[in-house]
Amino acid sequence: MSATDATTTTSSASGAGAKGMIGTFTSRYASVLPTFAAITILIALLAGAEIYFGNFLTGRNMSALLLDNAYLMVLAVGMTFVIVTAGIDLSVGSVMAFTGIFGASLFASGVPFVIVIPVMLLSGVAIGLLIGVLVQYFNVQPFIASLAGLFLGRGLAYVVSLQSIRVEDPVLLWLGSTRFTLGDFYIAPTGVIALLTVIVGALVMHFTRFGRTVYAVGGSEQSARLMGLNVARTKVMVYVISGLCGGLAGLVLTAYTGSGYPRNGIGTELDVIAVVVIGGTLLSGGRGYVLGSMIGVFVFGTINTIINFMGAEQSWTHIIVGALLLLFIVVQRAIVARSDRSR
Amino acid sequence: MRILRHRLFWPAAALVTLLVVNTIANPNFARITIRDGQLYGNPITILRDSAPLMLVALGMTLVIATRGIDLSVGAIMAVSGAVALTIIDDSPNPGSVGTVVVAVIVAVVVGLVLGVWNGFLVSVIGIQPIIATLVLMLAGRGVALLITGGEITTVNSAPYKFIASGYLIILPIAFFIWVAAVVVVSMLERRTALGMLTESVGINPEASRLAGVRSRGIIWSAYIASGVLAGIAGVIYASNTMAADANSAGYLIELYAILAVVLGGTSLMGGKFSIAGTVIGVMTVQALEKAILFLGVPPAQAPVFFAVVVVVVVLLQAPRVHAWGRAAGRRMGVGAKPRTDDRKEVAA
Numbered sequence: 001m002s003a004t005d006a007t008t009t010t011s012s013a014s015g016a017g018a019k020g021m022i023g024t025f026t027s028r029y030a031s032v033l034p035t036f037a038a039i040t041i042l043i044a045l046l047a048g049a050e051i052y053f054g055n056f057l058t059g060r061n062m063s064a065l066l067l068d069n070a071y072l073m074v075l076a077v078g079m080t081f082v083i084v085t086a087g088i089d090l091s092v093g094s095v096m097a098f099t100g101i102f103g104a105s106l107f108a109s110g111v112p113f114v115i116v117i118p119v120m121l122l123s124g125v126a127i128g129l130l131i132g133v134l135v136q137y138f139n140v141q142p143f144i145a146s147l148a149g150l151f152l153g154r155g156l157a158y159v160v161s162l163q164s165i166r167v168e169d170p171v172l173l174w175l176g177s178t179r180f181t182l183g184d185f186y187i188a189p190t191g192v193i194a195l196l197t198v199i200v201g202a203l204v205m206h207f208t209r210f211g212r213t214v215y216a217v218g219g220s221e222q223s224a225r226l227m228g229l230n231v232a233r234t235k236v237m238v239y240v241i242s243g244l245c246g247g248l249a250g251l252v253l254t255a256y257t258g259s260g261y262p263r264n265g266i267g268t269e270l271d272v273i274a275v276v277v278i279g280g281t282l283l284s285g286g287r288g289y290v291l292g293s294m295i296g297v298f299v300f301g302t303i304n305t306i307i308n309f310m311g312a313e314q315s316w317t318h319i320i321v322g323a324l325l326l327l328f329i330v331v332q333r334a335i336v337a338r339s340d341r342s343r
Numbered sequence: 344m345r346i347l348r349h350r351l352f353w354p355a356a357a358l359v360t361l362l363v364v365n366t367i368a369n370p371n372f373a374r375i376t377i378r379d380g381q382l383y384g385n386p387i388t389i390l391r392d393s394a395p396l397m398l399v400a401l402g403m404t405l406v407i408a409t410r411g412i413d414l415s416v417g418a419i420m421a422v423s424g425a426v427a428l429t430i431i432d433d434s435p436n437p438g439s440v441g442t443v444v445v446a447v448i449v450a451v452v453v454g455l456v457l458g459v460w461n462g463f464l465v466s467v468i469g470i471q472p473i474i475a476t477l478v479l480m481l482a483g484r485g486v487a488l489l490i491t492g493g494e495i496t497t498v499n500s501a502p503y504k505f506i507a508s509g510y511l512i513i514l515p516i517a518f519f520i521w522v523a524a525v526v527v528v529s530m531l532e533r534r535t536a537l538g539m540l541t542e543s544v545g546i547n548p549e550a551s552r553l554a555g556v557r558s559r560g561i562i563w564s565a566y567i568a569s570g571v572l573a574g575i576a577g578v579i580y581a582s583n584t585m586a587a588d589a590n591s592a593g594y595l596i597e598l599y600a601i602l603a604v605v606l607g608g609t610s611l612m613g614g615k616f617s618i619a620g621t622v623i624g625v626m627t628v629q630a631l632e633k634a635i636l637f638l639g640v641p642p643a644q645a646p647v648f649f650a651v652v653v654v655v656v657v658l659l660q661a662p663r664v665h666a667w668g669r670a671a672g673r674r675m676g677v678g679a680k681p682r683t684d685d686r687k688e689v690a691a
Binding site: 147158326 | 468469471475477478479481482484485486488489589598601612641643645649650653664
């Protein structure tokens with residue numbers, strides 16, 4: 001059932017204008033409603049900020065939104081896969097820190113980028129694989145397995161270096177500092193990587209057998225197994241994908257900051273989970289969209305930018321994100337209760 | 344061989360092993376000295392420093408027993424510590440006992456309110472515990488930062504400092520606080536039916552509902568207990584540092600508390616819980632931290648060791664490993680069989 005919802009997402013997004021039959025609409029497209037809510041909130045935030053500040057919706061500002069949150073977007077794509085299977089991955093922040101500092105130290109010792117970048121991605125994959133195997137073959141709860149991944153990644157990051165390491169490699173500097181401009185808008189290669197990750201993630205999720213299996217496993221693992229789907233491989237794979245995204249985010253963040261730092265990404269896993277939930281993915285699994293997670297990242301980034309503009313305490317970001325998270329969970333709860341009743 | 348089958352045997356064995364390793368690595372470890380009628384030494388430091396983790400893990404045990412989890416304890420600690428220190432800082436007379444008593448009471452009440460909030464989300468609205476407490480985990484530190492104005496508030500108050508570093512008779516007062524908490528919680532859970540009802544809710548919520556157990560109140564009270572205990576832990580932590588640092592107070596303590604509870608043999612699947620096991624688990628975590636220190640590993644790299652410990656512990660609890668153990672036991676004869684059975688008991 002979730003799989004059919006998935007194919008209607010894109011068409012229903014354009015058909016949202018059909019008013020009047022809201023009741024029919026909400027019951028038919030219950031699973032895209034949270035994502036619609038996220039889009040509405042994003043538009044309201046942007047419009048409100050433009051009216052309040054007058055100079056918010058500039059090309060510069062919007063481009064910075066993508067640039068500053070590129071690593072978060074990459075992580076959110078991987079996390080979406082995991083959460084749709086009803087799992088959770090707490091390790092993403094420290095995997096990002098580890099691959100970032102590991103890559104930076106390899107660059108510093110003169111290893112060429114053609115080796116370093118695959119090594120960064122593969123070390124993310126290795127931690128993801130460890131978590132996936134623990135979850136699938138040893139029946140460890142995802143929370144605990146990825147907690148081990150969190151400790152492991154953070155500890156390994158400190159083993160590599162306790163200080164930040166500057167990166168001088170021209171390829172990486174190019175990734176971080178090049179700006180393709182179009183009028184007022186610009187985009188960096190890291191932003192392109194983030195958008196490509198979202199596109200690839202969305203395509204895999206909606207147009208491959210693997211993606212459908214992910215939805216099926218999240219909807220009901222038992223049913224998926226009875227249908228003859230390869231549940232074990234899928235569940236391991238989602239953690240591997242999340243690890244891969246962690247490695248990629250490490251690359252993006254290292255390019256963005258021009259250095260690796262072992263304390264990067266502390267608490268990022270919570271931001272990522274919040275962003276994915278705000279984007280409309282249900283934590284109970286089976287429903288969610290990669291594109292929704294992208295919207296969630298933009299909501300998060302916009303709140304951050306608005307708070308910067310207001311010159312308010314940065315701590316308000318997390319209070320507001322926490323409140324939004326609560327709002328979305330309650331909305332999701334209502335939707336799930338509603339569709340359970342109608343079943 | 345009956346002792347091998349006791350479900351606290353393996354957790355206790357792990358703790359004793361760690362203590363022996365510590366003593367071998369550094370013979371000074373076990374030395375206790377008496378100065379001015381007060382005991383000093385590494386074992387005493389462990390007893391004193393384990394107070395915040397012990398209180399948090401105690402609440403976590405109850406929450407986990409109901410099939411829940413409370414991620415917000417670190418944030419609650421940060422908030423309660425910030426509240427206590429801000430009250431003392433703003434008062435005209437920070438050194439008076441009255442101010443400190445008011446500050447402590449308000450801080451603990453704040454912990455209680457936050458616990459009520461968590462319990463409300465979980466038991467009344469029906470949100471998954473991980474997510475319900477994640478909200479406060481995210482927002483709580485923000486609130487703590489607002490209370491302290493984004494700065495690290497430092498205060499100078501002798502009575503408040505006494506809570507963490509003072510001595511009562513010959514032992515640290517923080518030690519007595521956690522012992523009192525353990526005794527009170529054990530009495531409430533094991534001398535009344537509450538403990539059994541908590542376990543029944545954790546083992547099978549539906550069956551216990553059909554049997555007439557009011558699960559809502561039981562689950563709610565577990566989160567309230569967790570909030571109150573985290574509030575007290577925050578007070579002790581702040582008293583230890585005498586600075587309200589909203590970012591580092593209770594940082595990662597939820598994860599260490601969960602680790603301690605699991606080490607103590609309480610399953611994350613809910614149901615049967617062991618308070619004595621949690622006490623042993625907390626001591627193990629503290630001893631492990633000391634061991635890492637004594638073995639000359641930089642503290643920053645300690646998480647690698649914790650990762651290894653977490654993996655080993657969860658593997659020991661995994662059904663597949665039990666199956667392998669039994670298969671190996673059959674090949675080797677009957678001798679190894681009781682051991683694997685025992686592990687299964689720990690996991691169950």
